[in-house]
Amino acid sequence: MLGFLKKPVVVTAEINLNLVVLTVMGLMSRLWGLSYPRAVVFDEVYYGQFVSLYMKRIFFVDDSGPPLGHMLLALGGYLGGFDGNFLWNRIGAEYSTNVPVCSLRFLPALAGALCIPLAYQILVELQFSHCAALGAALLILLENSLITQSRFMLLESILIFFILLAVLSYLKFYNLQRHSSFSGRWWFWLLLTGVACSCAVGVKYMGLFTYMLLLAIAGLHFWHMLGDRNLSNVSLVCHFLARGLSLLIIPVAMYLSFFYVHLTLLYRSGPHDQIMTSAFQASLEGGLARITQGQPLEVAYGSQITLRNVLGKPMQCWLHSHTNTYPIRYENGRGSSHQQQVTCYPFKDVNNWWIVKDPGMQQLVVSNPPRPVRHGHVVQLVHGITTRYLNTHDVAAPLSPHSQEVSCYIDYNISMPAQNLWRVEIVNRESDTDVWKTILSEVRFVHVNTSAVLKLSGASLPEWGYRQLEVVGEKLSKGYHQSMVWNVEEHRYGKSQEQKEREVELHSPTRMDISKNLSFMAKFTELQWKILTLKNEDTEHKYSSSALDWITMDTNIAYWLHPTSGAQIHLLGNVCTWNSANIAAVVYTCLSLWYLIRRRRKIYDIPEDAWQLWASAGQICVGGWVVNYLPFFLMEKTLFLYHYLPALTFQILLIPIVLQHLSDHLCRSLLSKSMFSALIVAWFSSVCFAYRTFSPVTYGEPLSVAELKDLRWKDSWNILIRKQGH
């Protein structure tokens, strides 16, 4: 206590000026003139709409990834006071004055700038010289593609930032491991590794690759610790648990929390509602919730219901019938029952209403107290408007001849008896006496006579069926499939026995009095599942490329073009850096193989600790490049050059590592050392030159036609040259 009275408080600060200068330069290169161009650039058109939806708190589903990235972009908008009112419809559209362009682009740019000091420190932690670290940071600083990608409202720079942060914190943690296990700093870096990993995964699923790499490396390091006989079993278990907690449990918890915030923020119904189940939709404000809010929970005999197919493919639809009958003969000559059509209709309609009837009683109203329908009960389904019974029989369905036709029964007196009994099977029941619940219960209707199951076939009927979707009775029901499952969406207790009154009742809007809230985990599972399975149709893009084009940078992406002057912005890398990075990777691989084979024959070319450094640098840099690049060869989605940037970052880090190794171990004489240094200086000036040359298309400075033509170093680059009208 009061120690400061005896001894003065002394703060000794040690500041690495290199690092400070690099950070400042990074900030300048990324933040300079951030609000130019004041127009929608490339994928801003895509992310922008989500930012707007966040501002308006409207729910959406984006299959491209988890929500953290979008939320960070939206945070920028929130801090800038964006109200979300902008129509994101076209690349190149001018921003209106209410859009805070600068603050929307600020966070990605900041993340991009901070990558530079991170790269510096990673090399330092890998035990390479400050000179090599400086080189790595400068190469990242002068990489045109990273600059372009950072300066707009895009996610890659944030992703790369978190990836590098994760790698750095793991390295710091690992280096502390030797002398101060379980110290405060040890815990800090270990936890930060986990947090950064989960943030990387939360921004884009690509982050998963680096996370896996770090897990593998951590596993390997732990395996080496197992061989250390000086460590007791107890301390090993503690180490294992600490790693498990920070590298597995915390990331999962963080990942869940992203979704929690996402779902808390977005509580209004919006354009993507119909992708979700009825239960999910009912939990959103507006939309379905407005209709279903407060409707009775338990379906009873006499209930009026609409039935939605759970699969919702090719589109969401409701079980429907109308007075038209099946044509006596189809185009292909097969016959039908000529009874009333039953279809699945993608729009709300009064003909979607059905009444649940007890086969043993005549009445179509709910008794008092209501008698709920339970799992296994046999019911009849009466079509509200036409009062005909849902029926199926051994007649081939119109488009799926191997299944049974489903109709609303009309008695033609031709020895075709009504077969209209259906057994209700609640698929997601908890016990066999479960009550059929509105929205929540997923129900199969099994036909009592033929054990066919009511199913949406997915085919759309021809003109006579108004192109509505076909509903069939599936005889060979193999296991569970969503096309056979239905849930009650709108529901009310029927009150009128007379047909006339009932029609009025059916037309009237439903009125409600209870609300249902899904638990967070249920919502999360559903949303996560939808994100992973939602398949957008493969869209080919003018600037899409294949993974093989990336190594040599045979492709570019035009991000923005000024409508009148020749100013344009391209995603185009620093040619010199890309080629050097490739060479470095090749040199690293060949040298490592050579060392490995020689070591196996017990010939040691370099000292053991130099070999350890070389190997651990390779694990991170080559490993990072491999895991962030090779998986794209297996992916079927549309690929763009920017997908390569994380891999490129790791590859760039490899250049100074290889250079320092060459100079330390292969240049033996003083003369060769100084020649090597001279070569490096020459090479670095060419990197600077390439940066300077391409910086006009990085920052969007106006260029003349001749200058643009000069920039087209490769035939495959698509640089937009406006034809001059003379």
Place this chain on the structure above:
Amino acid sequence: DGAPPVSALAPRPRAGWRAGLGFVTLLSFVSRFYRLPEPPHVCWDETHFGKMGSYYINRTFFFDVHPPLGKMLIGLAGYLSGYDGTFPFQKPGDRYEQHNYMGMRGFCAFLGSCLVPFAYLTVLELSKSLPAALLTAFILIFDTGCITLSQYILLDPILMFFLMGAVLSMVKCNSCADRPFSASWWLWLSLTGVNLAGAMGVKFVGLFVVLLVGLNTIYDLWDLLGNLSLSLVSCTMELCIGPGDGFFSSAFQSQLIGNNLHNVSIPEHLAYGSVVTMKNLRMAGGYLHSHWHLYPEGVGARQQQVTAYLHKDLNNLWIIKKHDSDTADLLDSSSPVEFVRHGDVIRLEHKETSRNLHSHQHEAPLTRKHFQVTGYGINGTGDSNDFWRIEVVGRRAGKLIKVLRSKIRLTHVATGCILGSSGKTLPKWGWEQVEVTCTPYVKETPNSLWNFEDHINPKLPNISLDVLKPSFLEILLESHMVMIRGNSGLKPKDNEVTSKPWHWPINYQGLRFSGVNETDYRVYLLGNPVVWWLNLFTIGLYLLIAISTAVVLKRGVQLTSEYKGELSRVVLCGGGQVALGWLLHYLPFFMMGRVLYFHHYFPAMLFSSMLTGITWDTLLKFFSQFLSASTTARRVYGGGILALILLIMYSFYLFHPLSYGMIGPMASDPSSPMAGLQWMDSWEF
């Protein structure tokens, strides 16, 4: 680290192993040949493979995605047993009547029976323990799935025969490693090569076993490299021989694939009036194809469909014409031949329907951003939308166009788009052929490149194709890419309930081989559930044992050296090889987009069964060691193995009707012979 010390106490296979081998082989043959002629009608895929066997006997040319060895062997077996190739094999359920089908079924059953002794010997070699080998053999003998799959005219027994043969020879070869270049070493090494070639020649799945052997070889070489007592020369020698296996098999394989271009000679340069087929250059791309059917209403213009079709067909033929004149004068034999040159504007007329290849600004059926390609015009007269500019990639104007070698791009003159194949499968109305579009994105991808494959022009001299044949490596690459990507034509449809890889190890759902209804003779391909669940459980158990063994060894816990050697040799080395085999034959299916079936799991199941034998043997041995008296220990150990075998036999007694046929009500009916055995709702018997 050197070789593990083999103590004198380490269990060595006693003389009993010969008797055991004879016994399990006999049982295996009996179980596979029992009721082989039943049912006397075509079952499941017999309709394909029997048909193709017949084609070989009749020398009919056909095209198929599988490599030909398996079907040739089936044909050979049929031929030797007196089958004349006249049965049409039209659809499952057709009765064989007087046709002799037993030769072909017998051949497959013979190969299927060999799996058991192969597995027995492999496990014996890996674990040096007779009970482990016996347990594995009994698992395979009494697995209803393996029996069913061996009893019909299918490729699977042939594939699994070669696969197990390769594994056995590899293991044998490894155990000869202490005396390289000896006679038995050479014998097993060459047998490995032959079996790998055989496996690759039957189905592309054989690639996985090649991978397994390849990894094993690399590991061995690495080991040798570290052995300082060996000179570099002998290392290099081994290096040259080792990978030879894999290479030989691939060469053999490519020979088989290359066959369809063999012995053909065609004119070299493309000329006007020639009749040609055009093949898309994407891997496993199809031929440009058209037929009388129109695009359905609502899909672009209602004109004739143009698709890409994977097989040879008369509808793949197109005539090359000048854009401004008709063929009549070209067919006149007196007129001089005029060659097509790079940059010419041409018209392509479909030979069968006389419509021109046409494109216009309607959206394509599946790839909405592309233009639709149709057949248009009557008797070769169309409009200016039928004009295409033909260009050779990387060539200057005026050069001639070579068949097969030149990569062609067809640019639509009016819209500037490029003819390409998207690789997507059209729905039913397009006969599930592949979509052809005109892409406005001017980019060089294999999708938009074509080459001319057949070329008929009576006015030109033919040259032998050997000159033009793609290089060996190209064929090799293509044949492997076919396997990886080419099966995309078999994509599952949206609402179809398909078999997923995770279903397989839990025996979730089988396959109907024959019969659906109560009155039919039903055979249902389903693994013996007790065996399969035991296998599944053992995989987890093995993982646990392997990890703890590895950790214990790494921590240097004091163990007797005998134990140490045994654990590292059997659990980590032997079990590891088998577990790797299981992974290699199972995991890749998760990445395949094509339609998958239950029977794809059986090669993996073989490895899994061997793992079960090894794991339980080790586990029981380990626990019995804790007992003091050696007689009790032996009794516990023997009793444990016996109990497992009896359990397997009893479950087989319950489930044997699955393989040997069931008649009568379905299992859900209490009066059925299978009543009470439908343990999972998804089983359909």
